[in-house]
Amino acid sequence: MNNNTVLLVARILLAAIFIIAGAFKLSGGAEGMAGLAGYIGSKGIPLALPVAWLTAIFEVTAGVLILVGYQTRLVSYALAAFCVVSAVIFHNNFGDQTDFNMFMKNFAIAGGYLALSVAGAGAFSVDAKRS
Numbered sequence: 001m002n003n004n005t006v007l008l009v010a011r012i013l014l015a016a017i018f019i020i021a022g023a024f025k026l027s028g029g030a031e032g033m034a035g036l037a038g039y040i041g042s043k044g045i046p047l048a049l050p051v052a053w054l055t056a057i058f059e060v061t062a063g064v065l066i067l068v069g070y071q072t073r074l075v076s077y078a079l080a081a082f083c084v085v086s087a088v089i090f091h092n093n094f095g096d097q098t099d100f101n102m103f104m105k106n107f108a109i110a111g112g113y114l115a116l117s118v119a120g121a122g123a124f125s126v127d128a129k130r131s
Contacts, residue, residue: 007122008069014112015067018079022059025052043089058082066116069125076117083110 001009025036033052040055041048062082065075087106093099121127 003119004123007116007119008124010112010116011066011069011072011121011125014079014109014116015063017109018059018063019067022056022061022063025056026060039090045089069121069127072121072125072127073117076113080110080113080117083107083113 025033033049033056036056037048037052040051045051062075062079065071066079083106087103087110091099091103091106094103
């Protein structure tokens, strides 16, 4: 597989988790936005409901931008930061194996986004068509 194909596959895999998670939140999955806001608020974050909505919108939007390869470097930095911040705030109970795994997963995904920020989107992207 050539580098451009690998970068396309990487973008698809990295984008999927955010598109799916954000769409699930926006569709009212699980407890819906109120449930998510309750969880966010339980971590001491003010204005939990607007934060929940903004988070879901950010996840879908950023995921789609990575998927199509638009502003890939900038969006990759934003998603890497999002992964690290959410790991530190929401997955910091290291006595719980699931929470620890979620913490490490977020850091691993952040690493993938940092690699993508350096490599760029590749030839099969909007970024490539614009340059």
